[in-house]
Amino acid sequence: MSEVPRRPSSVEPRTRRAVLPLLLVLASACGGTGAGGSGSAASAASGAASPPDTVRVTDPGLYPEGVEFDAARGRFLLSSLSHGTVTAVDDGGATTTLVDDTAVASSVGLQVAGDRLLVAASDVRAVFDSTVGGSAALGIYDLASGRRLHLVELGSLLPDARHFANDVAVDADGNAYITDSLSPVIYRVTPDGKASIFVRDTLLGGRGFGMNGIDYDPRGFLLVAMDQQRALYRIPIAAPDSLARVQLGEPLAADGMVLRPGGQLVAVAATFPGGGPREEELVELASDDGWHSARIAARAPLDASVSPTTVALRDGAAYVIQAHLSGMGQAEPVQTFEIVRVPLSAGSATGG
Amino acid sequence: MDESAGRKGGGAGAQDETLRSDALPEHVTCPFCGGEDTEQFAVFGSALSVSQYYCRPCRTVFEYMKWR
Numbered sequence: 065m066s067e068v069p070r071r072p073s074s075v076e077p078r079t080r081r082a083v084l085p086l087l088l089v090l091a092s093a094c095g096g097t098g099a100g101g102s103g104s105a106a107s108a109a110s111g112a113a114s115p116p117d118t119v120r121v122t123d124p125g126l127y128p129e130g131v132e133f134d135a136a137r138g139r140f141l142l143s144s145l146s147h148g149t150v151t152a153v154d155d156g157g158a159t160t161t162l163v164d165d166t167a168v169a170s171s172v173g174l175q176v177a178g179d180r181l182l183v184a185a186s187d188v189r190a191v192f193d194s195t196v197g198g199s200a201a202l203g204i205y206d207l208a209s210g211r212r213l214h215l216v217e218l219g220s221l222l223p224d225a226r227h228f229a230n231d232v233a234v235d236a237d238g239n240a241y242i243t244d245s246l247s248p249v250i251y252r253v254t255p256d257g258k259a260s261i262f263v264r265d266t267l268l269g270g271r272g273f274g275m276n277g278i279d280y281d282p283r284g285f286l287l288v289a290m291d292q293q294r295a296l297y298r299i300p301i302a303a304p305d306s307l308a309r310v311q312l313g314e315p316l317a318a319d320g321m322v323l324r325p326g327g328q329l330v331a332v333a334a335t336f337p338g339g340g341p342r343e344e345e346l347v348e349l350a351s352d353d354g355w356h357s358a359r360i361a362a363r364a365p366l367d368a369s370v371s372p373t374t375v376a377l378r379d380g381a382a383y384v385i386q387a388h389l390s391g392m393g394q395a396e397p398v399q400t401f402e403i404v405r406v407p408l409s410a411g412s413a414t415g416g
Numbered sequence: 417m418d419e420s421a422g423r424k425g426g427g428a429g430a431q432d433e434t435l436r437s438d439a440l441p442e443h444v445t446c447p448f449c450g451g452e453d454t455e456q457f458a459v460f461g462s463a464l465s466v467s468q469y470y471c472r473p474c475r476t477v478f479e480y481m482k483w484r
Contacts, residue, residue, distance in 0.1 A: 129464070188464070191459075191460075191464050191465075191482070192438075192440070192459040192460070192467070192482070194438055195438065245464075245465075272465075272482050273464065273465040273482055276465075291463075291465045292465070292481070317465075319463055334462070334463065342479070344462055368461075368462040368479075369462070371460070371461070371462050371463065372462070373463060373464075389458075389460035389461065389464065390457075390460055390461050390462075390468055391458075392458070392459060392460055393458070393459055394458065
């Protein structure tokens with residue numbers, strides 16, 4: 065080969081990195097961002113009021129793709145791609161299994177809604193094994209006890225399709241909206257557990273991994289991240305067929321995201337600065353026109369090697385879960401996962 | 417809901433062997449050297465939508481978007 069070809073579009077080079085250092089990074093399973101875990105744990109143990117910089121969660125093979133903060137109880141909640149559970153974590157890293165639903169293979173996105181916890185339930189094997197059709201369901205649990213209230217089957221609403229329920233949002237009336245990353249549909253589940261297809265549109269799918277994070281704006285619309293399109297969509301609750309792409313200043317493939325009370329959208333996202341290689345960042349998006357367009361108002365780099373997947377807000381601070389996804393299926397499961405506070409750049413809107 | 421769907425040890429959670437994806441090509445082009453002497457390294461990378469490959473000549477791990 066006389067000339068190195070240009071990077072194929074299918075390849076997402078990040079940084080040139082020898083395998084050994086990467087393995088060491090994974091084996092250390094600490095991510096290295098923020099303050100040391102021991103200091104945070106000590107701070108929590110001493111009863112200090114300040115929130116932790118990092119919460120280290122030792123739970124081998126957990127692979128938590130989702131995180132939420134249960135403000136009423138001062139605890140984080142983690143999903144598990146491999147166990148299907150929901151784990152409660154205090155600031156010292158002590159864990160309690162809140163939900164252990166034997167019908168759920170993989171828990172993915174989480175949403176606290178009043179005294180309920182909503183869980184996007186699926187089977188992660190569908191994301192890499194074409195012989196697995198996958199599943200999509202919404203688990204509704206009592207937030208205090210973890211007791212199952214409903215487990216709502218969604219995949220059967222669109223038979224003969226592949227499914228991966230990814231994330232969930234709740235509107236002002238308590239209806240839940242669930243994205244399916246392998247089919248171009250968003251499901252709606254009423255508070256009493258009745259399911260339907262909220263919207264089905266080819267714009268919301270494509271070949272492979274489509275929709276990702278979802279959130280609800282109280283002005284009456286959903287914001288939905290599209291992975292391969294590197295785009296964000298605005299979907300009115302009252303007229304979902306009039307969905308439209310949010311005009312962004314740069315391509316953005318958001319994963320988990322959360323709206324601040326002030327209206328800014330905080331998201332873990334792949335970005336492509338200058339059209340270059342993919343980078344992982346925490347971004348804060350702001351819109352002046354009701355999310356017909358938006359701009360990145362603040363940003364902070366994230367460590368891609370530890371798989372930052374989503375973000376939760378705690379007293380306005382952004383906490384990112386490091387899911388260590390590349391460890392899945394390896395001979396030695398990742399032992400420790402981190403919830404890391406990530407400051408956005410000075411001057412960012414703080415609406416929360 | 418299919419009560420038998422997945423569950424612990426049924427697939428992704430199993431740690432007794434290294435997972436490989438049948439939905440991904442066995443080899444992809446290394447973005448650094450352009451070579452094809454690559455292999456799947458991990459079914460997931462920084463996100464669920466990417467996988468990792470290893471380039472033997474470069475001794476480099478790189479990420480690959482699934483389904484592109």
